[in-house]
Amino acid sequence: MFVDNVVTILMMAPVALPLARAMRIPATPVILMIGFGANFMGTALIIGDLPPQMLHSVAGAEFFDFLWHFGKPSSFPILMATFLVTLGAMYSYGFRGAKRVASPGELGLDARIPNRLFAAVVVAWFIGTVLAMSLREYIGVKLGFIAFAGALSLMLVLALLGDRVKAASFEESIQALDWRAVFFYIALFALVGGLEKSHVLAMLADAMKPLFEQDYALGATVLYWVTVPIVGLVEHDAYILTFLHAIRELGEAGIEPWPLYWMLLWSGTLGSNLTVAGAPALYVALSLAEKEEKRKVSLREFLSWSVPFTLVCSLVCYALGMIIWVL
Amino acid sequence: MFKHILLPTDGSRLSLQSARAGVLLAKALGARVTAFFAAPPATPILYRAMLPVGYATPGEHEKMTRKVARKYLGAIERAAAAAGVRCEALSVTSDFAADAILKAAARRRCDLIFMASHGRRGLRRASLLGSETQKVLSLAPVPVLVYRA
Numbered sequence: 001m002f003v004d005n006v007v008t009i010l011m012m013a014p015v016a017l018p019l020a021r022a023m024r025i026p027a028t029p030v031i032l033m034i035g036f037g038a039n040f041m042g043t044a045l046i047i048g049d050l051p052p053q054m055l056h057s058v059a060g061a062e063f064f065d066f067l068w069h070f071g072k073p074s075s076f077p078i079l080m081a082t083f084l085v086t087l088g089a090m091y092s093y094g095f096r097g098a099k100r101v102a103s104p105g106e107l108g109l110d111a112r113i114p115n116r117l118f119a120a121v122v123v124a125w126f127i128g129t130v131l132a133m134s135l136r137e138y139i140g141v142k143l144g145f146i147a148f149a150g151a152l153s154l155m156l157v158l159a160l161l162g163d164r165v166k167a168a169s170f171e172e173s174i175q176a177l178d179w180r181a182v183f184f185y186i187a188l189f190a191l192v193g194g195l196e197k198s199h200v201l202a203m204l205a206d207a208m209k210p211l212f213e214q215d216y217a218l219g220a221t222v223l224y225w226v227t228v229p230i231v232g233l234v235e236h237d238a239y240i241l242t243f244l245h246a247i248r249e250l251g252e253a254g255i256e257p258w259p260l261y262w263m264l265l266w267s268g269t270l271g272s273n274l275t276v277a278g279a280p281a282l283y284v285a286l287s288l289a290e291k292e293e294k295r296k297v298s299l300r301e302f303l304s305w306s307v308p309f310t311l312v313c314s315l316v317c318y319a320l321g322m323i324i325w326v327l
Numbered sequence: 328m329f330k331h332i333l334l335p336t337d338g339s340r341l342s343l344q345s346a347r348a349g350v351l352l353a354k355a356l357g358a359r360v361t362a363f364f365a366a367p368p369a370t371p372i373l374y375r376a377m378l379p380v381g382y383a384t385p386g387e388h389e390k391m392t393r394k395v396a397r398k399y400l401g402a403i404e405r406a407a408a409a410a411g412v413r414c415e416a417l418s419v420t421s422d423f424a425a426d427a428i429l430k431a432a433a434r435r436r437c438d439l440i441f442m443a444s445h446g447r448r449g450l451r452r453a454s455l456l457g458s459e460t461q462k463v464l465s466l467a468p469v470p471v472l473v474y475r476a
Contacts, residue, residue: 026369026385094371096384295368298422304370 005038005049005281006178012038013288020292027292029094032305035285036273037083040313042281043269044079046143047133050185051240051265056143058244059261063134074262078320082270086313093308118158118165125154181280185237192241201242205249212255220263220326221318227267228314232274240268259325266321270314274306275299282306329356329470333437335363335428335463337446338399345443345474346403350410352441352472359413361435362403365427366392368420392420425462432469440467444475 012034020027042049045066046056052075055061066075113119129150136143158167168176195201212219223243231239243264251257272278276286290297334349336342346362353360369388373381383391396418407414417435421427424446432440445457464471 028368093382295421296423296426298368300374300422301368301370304372308372 005035005042005279006284008038008042009035009281009285009288013285017288017292025095028289028297028301029305031285031289031292032282032302033090033309035279035282036306036309038285039273039279039281040086040270041079041083043265044076047130047147049269050237051269053143054237054241054244055261055265058241058248059257061261062137070258072324075265078262078317078324079266081320082313082317085316086309089312090309094305115166117161118167121157121161121165122154125150125157188238188241192238192245195242196245201245202249204242204246205253208246209250209253209255212250212260216256216259217322217326220259220322223260224263224267224314224318224321227264228271228310229274231268231271232278232310234277235280236268236272236278240264243268259321262325263321266317267314270310270317273310273313276302329353329439330358331435331437332356332358332360332439332441333363333428333432333435334360334403335365335424335431335440335442336399336403337364337424338395339443339446341445341474342443343399343402345441347406348474349441349472350403350406350412350414353407353412354410358439359415360403360407361431361437362400362407362414362416363428363431364396364399364416364418365421365424366396366418367422392418425459425466428459428463429466429468432467438469440469440471442471442473444473 009031013031016030016034017027020030039049043052046052046061046063052061052066061069067077068074129146132139132146132150133143136146139146155170155173158165159170161167192201208219208223211222227239227243244261247257247260247264250260273282276282286297286302329352332349332353334346336346350360352358369383369385369392371382371384372379373383373388396416400416400418404414404416415435417431419427419431428440428442431437440463442460442463443457444460446459460473464473
């Protein structure tokens, strides 16, 4: 919710893997569940993943709109409720045979922070940046500027603290950035911008309009359930951005856009857990699992976890979304 | 000529026929055999012919895998015992049968892999060789004898 989903997987894996080893449970489902969860909850708040940020740039959704919007619970409460139900279902599906542990001491694990000053500075900066993002409307600057300013000022402070924090140098931090992802998203926005300028999205919206005019609930249902399998097979960011623009066109033609924005955002995120192709975060999770277990994970094994997870969360979120936003 | 033959099986009728033929070849050559089975890793959902048919915990899955491996490998062991051929049984967990066969052949220093043209999966009449057999043929560093029935 607060951190990019790939970063979440990289942060949580060192916590989960020793636990899985100590409890003698297979690492693959544990890591995949972290991947699914990170991908899933990335859409709960504006800063967790790209789709909510796209909603911010296309429709102007702000931080608090993800909590409560037009007097209704929106992304955070709906996805949180969905997540809790899905977690219970997945425990019953795949983890109920696992050993119960009363305390971390039983596992014989010892965790400590090697550099307390470094940890304190990074956590304080992180919380400050998140707070600034949540207050973006009142500060009056762009969301990207806040994130960029937070990252740059953190690097500056760490450089000033020098050897006391033993942080990576500025050059190393810049090199560690996922530049491929940065350029991918630049290209993605350029491509969808081209589709908009050439009126392809207006044509798409025109084609969709009769469905929503005749039966809005049916239209929202079709949009949701067509999106789930598609984003399981193609990268979800491109799909979501295209349809966010198409929904904006629908809004300009007099169709109420917000329930559709939310249904698209949720189905686009939840469906992307179906296969590795849908979400790059899952590729990272799968690689970590394969490295840990020193074996390849087959598609059959991956699907045995991803299909139940996606089905349960998509069904629960659909029911909540329809009851709260569409009907 | 060949001293140690690997006999992979997936429990299908054809692979058992192939393993029996492999045992007879080993007898004729005075070689020993290793019967080999790669079981799929534990997943909560169990499949038969690509369709989900049941649910199992990791513990249940392990028990089931052991039982199935005993059954498949036991048939080859019995055939070897009847023919007076020295036989070892080996089972591993992997969804990638061809990789597991190649790894087993290298670890056990087998000088021949004797396997059926088709396994459980795929269409027998539609292709000359099954996909796992093709992979083993392409990648094996030792001779591969394909048994076609």
